[in-house]
Amino acid sequence: MIPAFKKLGILVLVTGLLLFFGCSERENPAGPQISEGLDYTGSFYDSVSFWGNLSGDLTQRNIAVYTPPGYDPTNTNTRYPTLYLLHGFWGNERYFLDYFSLKEIADEMISRGEIRPMLIVTPDASSKLGGGFYTDSDSMMTAAVEYTVYYEYTRYDSMGNPAGSTAVKDTAYAELTFTGEYETYIWRDVIEQVEAAYSAYDGPWWEYTAFDNLGQPTDSVQHTGTARDYRAISGHSAGGYGAMKVAMRHPDLYTSVSAMSAPLSFSLTTEHISDVYSENGVSFGDSAGYYAFSPSQTKPWTTLFFSMGAVFSPHSLSEPDTTYFHRLAPADEGLVGVDLPFGPDYSPGGTLNTTIWNKWLAEDVTTMVSSNPTRFKPALDSLTIYIDCGLDDEMDMNLHAEAFDAALTNAGVEHDSPAYYSGYGNLPANNFNYIADRLRAVLKFHSDNFPPE
Amino acid sequence: MFRKMTVLFCLSSFLSFLLAASSLAGGFATSGVGSKAVGMGGAFRGLADDWSAVYWNPAGLAQLESSEVNITVMATSHRGEYTPNIKLGEGTSLYEIGFKNGTRWFHKDEINVFPNAGGFVKLPGVKGMTAGVGVSLNHDLNFRWDLFDPPVGYNNTVEYPEIDHSSRLRVIDFHPSVAKEVVENKLFFGGGFSAQYCEMDLRKTEITPNLQLDPTTGDTIWLPRPLDHLYTDVAFKGKGWGYGFNAGLLFKLNPKFQIGVSYRSGTTVKLEGDTKLDLYLPENPGMEQFFLDKGTAEDTTIANLFKGGLRSTKPDAELDLKLPADVGVGIAYIPNDKLTLTADVSFTQWDQLELLELELEGMTPVGDSAENITIVTNWENTVRFSAGLQYVFNETVTLRGGYYYDPSPVPDETLSPLFPDVGDKNSFNIGGSLFFGGYEVSYNFEYVSSWDRDIDTLSDPNGDGLFDNYTGSYKMNSFSSLFSLTYRF
Numbered sequence: 001m002i003p004a005f006k007k008l009g010i011l012v013l014v015t016g017l018l019l020f021f022g023c024s025e026r027e028n029p030a031g032p033q034i035s036e037g038l039d040y041t042g043s044f045y046d047s048v049s050f051w052g053n054l055s056g057d058l059t060q061r062n063i064a065v066y067t068p069p070g071y072d073p074t075n076t077n078t079r080y081p082t083l084y085l086l087h088g089f090w091g092n093e094r095y096f097l098d099y100f101s102l103k104e105i106a107d108e109m110i111s112r113g114e115i116r117p118m119l120i121v122t123p124d125a126s127s128k129l130g131g132g133f134y135t136d137s138d139s140m141m142t143a144a145v146e147y148t149v150y151y152e153y154t155r156y157d158s159m160g161n162p163a164g165s166t167a168v169k170d171t172a173y174a175e176l177t178f179t180g181e182y183e184t185y186i187w188r189d190v191i192e193q194v195e196a197a198y199s200a201y202d203g204p205w206w207e208y209t210a211f212d213n214l215g216q217p218t219d220s221v222q223h224t225g226t227a228r229d230y231r232a233i234s235g236h237s238a239g240g241y242g243a244m245k246v247a248m249r250h251p252d253l254y255t256s257v258s259a260m261s262a263p264l265s266f267s268l269t270t271e272h273i274s275d276v277y278s279e280n281g282v283s284f285g286d287s288a289g290y291y292a293f294s295p296s297q298t299k300p301w302t303t304l305f306f307s308m309g310a311v312f313s314p315h316s317l318s319e320p321d322t323t324y325f326h327r328l329a330p331a332d333e334g335l336v337g338v339d340l341p342f343g344p345d346y347s348p349g350g351t352l353n354t355t356i357w358n359k360w361l362a363e364d365v366t367t368m369v370s371s372n373p374t375r376f377k378p379a380l381d382s383l384t385i386y387i388d389c390g391l392d393d394e395m396d397m398n399l400h401a402e403a404f405d406a407a408l409t410n411a412g413v414e415h416d417s418p419a420y421y422s423g424y425g426n427l428p429a430n431n432f433n434y435i436a437d438r439l440r441a442v443l444k445f446h447s448d449n450f451p452p453e
Numbered sequence: 454m455f456r457k458m459t460v461l462f463c464l465s466s467f468l469s470f471l472l473a474a475s476s477l478a479g480g481f482a483t484s485g486v487g488s489k490a491v492g493m494g495g496a497f498r499g500l501a502d503d504w505s506a507v508y509w510n511p512a513g514l515a516q517l518e519s520s521e522v523n524i525t526v527m528a529t530s531h532r533g534e535y536t537p538n539i540k541l542g543e544g545t546s547l548y549e550i551g552f553k554n555g556t557r558w559f560h561k562d563e564i565n566v567f568p569n570a571g572g573f574v575k576l577p578g579v580k581g582m583t584a585g586v587g588v589s590l591n592h593d594l595n596f597r598w599d600l601f602d603p604p605v606g607y608n609n610t611v612e613y614p615e616i617d618h619s620s621r622l623r624v625i626d627f628h629p630s631v632a633k634e635v636v637e638n639k640l641f642f643g644g645g646f647s648a649q650y651c652e653m654d655l656r657k658t659e660i661t662p663n664l665q666l667d668p669t670t671g672d673t674i675w676l677p678r679p680l681d682h683l684y685t686d687v688a689f690k691g692k693g694w695g696y697g698f699n700a701g702l703l704f705k706l707n708p709k710f711q712i713g714v715s716y717r718s719g720t721t722v723k724l725e726g727d728t729k730l731d732l733y734l735p736e737n738p739g740m741e742q743f744f745l746d747k748g749t750a751e752d753t754t755i756a757n758l759f760k761g762g763l764r765s766t767k768p769d770a771e772l773d774l775k776l777p778a779d780v781g782v783g784i785a786y787i788p789n790d791k792l793t794l795t796a797d798v799s800f801t802q803w804d805q806l807e808l809l810e811l812e813l814e815g816m817t818p819v820g821d822s823a824e825n826i827t828i829v830t831n832w833e834n835t836v837r838f839s840a841g842l843q844y845v846f847n848e849t850v851t852l853r854g855g856y857y858y859d860p861s862p863v864p865d866e867t868l869s870p871l872f873p874d875v876g877d878k879n880s881f882n883i884g885g886s887l888f889f890g891g892y893e894v895s896y897n898f899e900y901v902s903s904w905d906r907d908i909d910t911l912s913d914p915n916g917d918g919l920f921d922n923y924t925g926s927y928k929m930n931s932f933s934s935l936f937s938l939t940y941r942f
Contacts, residue, residue, distance in 0.1 A: 026532075026559040028599065099677065099739030101606035108605045424541040424548065425918065426662065426673075433677045436606045437548055 034111045035069030039103045041093055049185035053137070054178050054329075054336055055310065061124045063190060064093040065198060066103055068110050068117035075199065081230035081450040082119040082200045083443070084190065084254075088237030088431075089131045089304065093124035096236075100436045106443060115447035119200055123190045125182050125242070129295060129307040129328075132182030134235075134242025135363050138314050178314035178336075186242065187250045191231075201230035232446040234258040236435055237397070240387075244365050244404075251379035256449040258386035258442045261393055261431045265403035266364040268396060269308075270352065273342050275301035290344040293326055309338030312360040324353055366400075366407045373411040380413040386445045388419040388438055390429030397431060480777070480803055480832060480862050480874055481594040481622055485509070486569060486587065488525060488895040488937040492884030493841025494855025496795035498713040498783030501703060503939070504571040507587035507630040510701035510715040510783070511643030514573050514583040515632035522572035525937035529565045529593060531929065534558070535870045537600055538925040539911070550660060550682060551604045554925075560870070561597040561616070567623070569937075573630075581634030583643075591649070592624035592776065598870050601658045604679040608736040610761030614686055620871040621654040624722070624776065630699075644700040651695065651722040651774060655809070656688040657871060659826065662918065663758075668751035680740060680759070684733050685818070687826060689770055689811055691726030697776075711785050719778035719805050728770040728811055728826070732818035736761035758819070768815025768823045775805040783839075790845065797839040803832040803862035808915070829914050829921040830872070832862040841882075848888060853897070855882040861903070866912035868922050875927035876904030884935075891941045899933030 041064040050059040067073075068080065085102070087095035096102035102120065109115045125132050194200055233254045235243035240262025247257035263269065274284075279299040282289030295303035306326065315325045315337050322335065324343050329336035341357040342350070361367040369376050387405065389398040401418040408415050419441070423429035487505025490497035497505070501513020504523045536557045540547040573585025597619040603609045627650070632643030663683045665674045675681070701715030737759040744756035781799025788794075808830055813823035841855035861874045868875065884897030906927045911920040 025562040028559055029556055031553075031602075094739070098742075099737065101608055101737070104605050104608060421546040422542065422544070423546070424543070426664070427675060427678070427681050429546070430675065433675055433681070434548070436678050 032108075032112050034108050036107050037066055037068045037071065037103060037110070039064055039066045039097055041065075041097075047185055047189040049136075049181035049189050052177065053180040054314075055128055055180070057127045057132075057180060059180075061185070062093045063121060063123045063193060064097055065194060066097075066106055066120040066122075067198070068119070069107065070117065071119075071199070073199070079199050079201045079230070080117060080119045081232070082121060082194065082198075083446050084121045084123070084186065084231070084233045084243070086125065086134060086186065086233070086235030086239030086242045087122060087131075088235070088239050089307070090126070091131070091236075091239070092126045093122050096122050096435075096439070100439060102439060105436065105439055109440065109443055115443050116450060116453050118447065118450070119194070119198055120443075121190065121194050123186065125185070125239075127179055127307070127310075129179075129310050130303055131238050131307060132179050132185075133238055133308060133311040133363075134182050134186055134246060135311045136181040136183045137177040137179040137311055138316070138359075179310050182311070183242070183246060183249075186233075187246050187253055191253070195227070201227040228253060229255045229451050232256045232258075232449065234260070234442050234446065235262065236260040236438075237262055237431055240264075241365065245363065245368070247383055248365060248368060248376055248379050251382045254383065256384040256386070256446050258388075258445055259401075260435065260438050260442060261389045261397045262387070262400065263395070263397060264387070264400040265366040265407075266360050267366075268399050268403065269305075270342075271396070272301050273305075273346065274348055276305055284347045285345060287344040290346075291326070293340075305340060306338055308360065309340050312363055313339045313341065313356045315339050324356055366404045369404070369407040369411050369413075377411045377413055380408065380411070380415070384445075384449045385413075385415045386419070386442065388421065388441065390431065390434055391420050391422050392428035392430050394428075394430050480801075480806070481592045481872065482801070483527075483590060483593050484857075484880060484899060484901070484933065486525075486571075486589040486591070487523075488884060488897045488935050489843075489853065489886070491899065491933075491935055492853035492855055492882050492895070492897040493795055493843060494797075494839040494857040494880065494882050495837075496783055496797040496839035496841040496855060496857070498701070498715050498781050498797050498799075499703070499711055499785035500783070500793065500795050501701070501713055504573055504585060504587065505589075506632075506643070507571055507573070507585045507628050507645055508589060508591070508626075508699075510703060510713045511585070511630040511632050511645045511699060512641040512701040512703040512713060512715070513632070514585045514630060514643055515581060515634045515641040516703060516705075517573070517583065518575075519941045520572070520574040521939055521941040523570060523937055523939040525569040525935060527567050527569060527590065527935050529567070529595070529933070530563055531560065531596065531873075531931055532562075533560050533596065533870075533873050533875070534926075534928040535560075535598065535600070535873070535923075536926040537923060538909075539920075539923055541911075548678065549604050550679070551601050551607070551658070551684065552923075553600055553602065557926075558598060558600060563595060563597070565593070565595050567593070571628075581637070583632045585630045585632070585645075587626070587628045587630070589626050589628065590623060591626045592622060592651075594620050594622035594872070596620050596870060596873060600870065601684075603684045603733060603735070607679045607684070608761065609684070609733040610736050611733055611763040613684070613733060614731075617656065617658050617686060618870055619654065619656040622651070623653075624649050624651045628699075639705050641703040642701070643703075645698060647697040647699060647718075647720065649695045649697065649720055649722060649776070650692070651724060652692045653724055653772070653774065654688070654690050655811075655828070655871065656686070657828075657869075659685040659687045660919070661685065665755050667747075668749050669747075676740065680735055680737060683735075683758075686731040686733065687728060688731075689726060689728040689772065691724030691770060691772055693722050693724040695720035695722030695774070695776065709787050711787075712782065713785075714782045715780070717779040719802060720776040722774040722776060724772045724774055726770055726772075727767050728813055728823075729767050730765065730818055730823070732764045734758055734760065734762050734764065764818035766816050766818050766823070768813040768817075770814070771812045772809055774809070777805050778802040781837075792845075793843040795839075795841045795843075797837075799837050799839075801835050801837065801862070804834050806830045806832045806862075827915065827917065828871070829867050831864055831867050831914055833864055835860045835862045850885065850887060852885040853883070856880060861906075865906075865908050865910075866914050866922050868906065868908055868927065870923060870927075873927060873929055874903075875906045875929045878903050882933075893939040893941070895937045895939070897933070897935045899931070899935070901931040901933065903929040903931075 233243040240259030295306040324339040327337040389401045485495040486508040497509040501510040506513035537552040539552040569589040571587030627648045630645030697718040697720040699717040703713040705711040741759040744752045783797035809828040811826040837859040839857035880901040886895040
C-alpha cells in the first residue's frame with residue numbers, strides 16, 4: 001500500500017514532467033534573409049540621339065542599372081530579363097533609386113521569391129527644361145552635321161568597378177534637333193548599351209551603321225537572339241507616358257508595359273492653360289504678358305508646357321510667324337524657342353492653334369490609339385498592359401488613365417482596367433506619395449509576365 | 454517529518470519553476486492569492502478560512518481558531534500568440550507600415566517566479582481579535598514581442614531592436630489586516646490596509662506623421678511613403694507606491710451555510726521614472742538633396758532627418774496607474790465534514806483605467822519639448838463568476854477543484870499585445886493539500902482558456918490621429934502552478 005504522501009508526490013512529478021514539455025519555449029519564424037543586389041550608375045558612351053541638340057543638354061548620359069543578388073558579371077551563360085524603368089518630369093537616372101528605394105524594394109521582393117531576379121535599368125532622360133518626354137524632337141535643319149564620338153562597351157564586377165572595355169573612335173552624322181531624340185535613345189541606345197555590358201537577353205532589333213564623310217556606311221553591328229519576351233518597359237508620370245508610347249511604336253522590343261500616374265491623354269492638359277496664366281500673373285488677352293511667360297522652378301505648369309513645347313513643337317528656325325513663339329535663347333541665336341499651342345488671344349474654352357496642337361496630339365497615346373487603331377491595336381494586343389494612378393493626383397492623371405482606358409476599349413484591345421488607389425490620413429494619393437508601394441505592384445506585374453525561370 | 458516536508462517543498466518549488474503559470478485573470482490581475490482559494494476558483498469570499506483571507510475577505514481571519522504562517526511560490530509564464538494585420542488605408546488601398554503582418558508571433562516565453570507570504574495570529578488578551586499580514590503579487594504582466602521593423606524603403610541605417618513591444622508590471626501588495634468576531638460564531642468583520650509597490654516597464658513603437666513645413670511658405674510638404682512616418686522606439690521604466698484598503702463581512706447563518714461580502718478599494722500608483730526615446734532616422738539621398746537645394750538653414754535641418762542614424766533622448770517620466778476597485782459576495786455551503794461548496798460573484802471597476810498617460814519632462818530626439826505619450830485603454834467593468842469545491846478524503850489528504858469565468862475588460866478599440874487580455878476566460882483549477890501535524894503542503898494547477906479575438910478595424914478613440922489598437926488575431930491560453938507551505942500553531 002503506497003502511503004498518501006508518496007501517491008501525491010508521484011502524481012505531482014508525473015504532472016510536472018508532462019507539463020514541462022507542454023510549456024517548452026516556442027520558436028518564432030526566422031525572418032527572410034534579404035540578399036543585396038547592386039546598383040551601378042555610369043555613362044557608357046556618347047549617344048548619337050543627343051548629338052547636336054540646340055538645348056545644350058548632355059550628349060553623354062548616365063544609366064543606372066540594378067543587378068539582382070547573385071548576379072555574376074563574369075558568367076555570361078546566365079541571362080536575366082530586363083525592365084526599363086523611365087523617370088518622370090525633373091527626374092534623372094537616380095530618381096527611383098534615391099527617392100523611392102528601388103534597390104531595397106527589389107532586393108526584398110527577389111529575396112522573398114515574390115519576383116524573379118531581373119535587371120532594372122533607369123536611364124537619364126532629363127533636360128534643362130525638366131525632361132525630353134521620351135520624344136524625338138523635330139529636326140531643326142536639313143543638313144547633317146559631322147560628329148566624332150568614342151564608343152566604349154564596358155563590363156563591371158560585383159562592386160561596380162569596370163572589368164574590361166572595348167573602345168572605338170568613330171565618326172558619324174546626325175541632324176540637329178531642338179532637344180534630342182529621346183524616344184530613339186530609349187528603344188535603341190539604352191538597350192544597346194545595357195545588353196552590351198550586362199548579361200541581359202539580347203537582340204535582334206537594330207543595325208547600327210557608321211558613315212564616312214561622304215555619308216557612305218562603313219560599319220554595322222547586328223545583334224542576334226530573341227529577347228522580346230525578356231524585355232519590359234515602365235515608367236512614372238512622364239516616364240509612364242514614354243513607356244507606353246515607346247512600347248506601342250516598338251511592340252517587337254517589349255513584352256509588357258506599365259504606366260504609373262502618367263499623362264496618357266494630352267487633351268486633358270488644356271484645362272491647365274489657365275494655371276500658366278495665373279503662375280505668371282497674366283490675365284487672358286494680355287499679349288505683353290503672354291509673351292513674357294517664362295518657365296522657372298516656382299511655375300510648375302509653365303515649365304511643363306514649355307518643356308512639352310520644346311519637345312513637341314519647337315519653333316522651326318526658318319518659320320517667320322512668331323505668333324505662338326516663346327524665346328528660349330538669346331536673340332542673336334535666332335528664333336530658338338517653342339511654339340505654344342495657345343496664342344495671346346486665348347481664353348478659357350477657346351480654340352488652340354490646330355497645326356501646333358496636332359503636333360502634340362501626334363505624340364499623344366490616346367490620340368494615337370483612337371486615330372490609328374489599324375496600326376496600334378495589333379501592337380497593343382501583343383503587349384500585356386498595366387496602368388495605375390492615385391485618386392488625388394494633382395495633375396488629374398487619373399482622368400488621363402480613364403481616357404486611355406476608354407480608347408483601348410473602343411479599339412477592342414483586351415486589357416485590365418487601371419488600378420486606382422486611395423491614400424490614408426493626411427497623405428493624399430497624389431502623383432508622388434505612393435510610388436514606393438506602386439513599384440511593388442509594377443515589379444510583380446512585369447516579373448509575372450516574363451517567361452518562367 | 455520535517456525532512457519529508459523539506460523534500461516535498463523543494464521538489465514542488467522546482468516543479469513550480471518548470472510549470473509556467475500564467476494565471477491572468479481580468480486585465481493584468483492574477484487569478485488570486487492562496488493555493489486553497491485559487492484551487493477553488495477564487496470562490497473564497499464566503500469561506501475565507503486561511504491566511505489568504507487578508508486578500509479575499511479579511512473578516513474570515515476572525516473565524517479561525519489557530520494562527521498560521523504561509524509561504525507560497527508562484528511560477529508564471531504565458532502562452533500568447535498574435536498575428537498582426539496592421540495596415541493603413543481602406544478597401545483595396547492598404548499600406549504596410551512596418552508590422553510583421555500575416556505571421557503568427559509568440560511573445561518571449563519566460564518563467565517568472567515570485568513568492569507570496571502571509572500569516573495571522575490570534576491576538577492574546579483581545580477576545581475574538583485576529584491580526585494578519587500578507588505580501589502578495591496581485592497584478593502581474595510580462596510580455597515581450599518582436600512585431601515591427603521599419604518598412605522596406607525607410608532605410609534605417611541602425612538596426613531596429615528585436616524586442617520592440619513589451620510590457621512588464623508587478624504590483625506587490627503589503628497588506629496588514631485585523632478582524633474581529635462581532636457576534637460569537639455568527640458575524641465577523643475585518644479590514645486591511647494596502648501598500649502597493651509597483652514596477653512597470655512599457656515599450657512600444659511610436660509611429661508619428663513626418664509632417665514638414667516649408668520654412669518659406671509655411672505650406673505642408675508631403676513626404677512620399679514610407680518617409681511620411683517616423684519611427685521611435687519608446688521605452689518607459691517607472692516605479693512607485695499606491696495605497697488602499699479592503700474590508701469585509703462574514704455571516705454564518707448556520708453551521709452549513711455562510712455568506713461573505715468584501716470590498717477592495719481602487720488605488721492610484723504614482724510611477725516615476727524615465728522614458729528612452731530612440732528615433733530611427735531614414736536614409737534617403739533624394740529627399741536630403743531636395744531640402745538642401747532649397748538652401749535655407751531650416752531646410753538644412755530638415756535635410757539632416759534623411760541621413761539615417763539614431764537620435765536618442767531620455768526625458769523624465771511620470772505615470773499614474775489606476776488599479777481598480779473590486780466588490781464581491783460569496784457563499785459557502787458545508788453539508789458535512791468532507792465536502793465544501795463555494796460560489797462567488799465579483800465586480801471589478803476596470804473603467805477607472807481610461808488611459809496611461811506618460812508625462813514627459815525633457816526633449817525629443819528632434820530637439821522639441823517632449824509631449825505626453827498616451828496609451829488609450831478605455832477598459833470596461835467586469836463581473837466574474839467563480840465556483841469551487843473541496844473534498845476531505847481523510848486527515849491527510851484534501852482535494853480541491855474550481856472554475857471561474859472572467860470577461861476581458863479590454864475593448865476591441867484598444868486591444869494590443871501590450872495588455873493581451875484577449876478574451877473572456879474560463880479557468881479550470883485542480884489541487885490539493887497534504888496535512889502533517891501542523892503543516893499543510895498544497896499544490897494547485899490552473900488552466901485558463903481565453904476566447905480568441907480578431908480585430909479588423911484600427912481605432913482612434915481619442916482622435917489624436919494615432920491608432921490605439923493593434924488589428925490582427927489574438928490567442929491566449931495559460932498554465933498555472935502554485936505551491937505553498939503553511940504552518941499552523
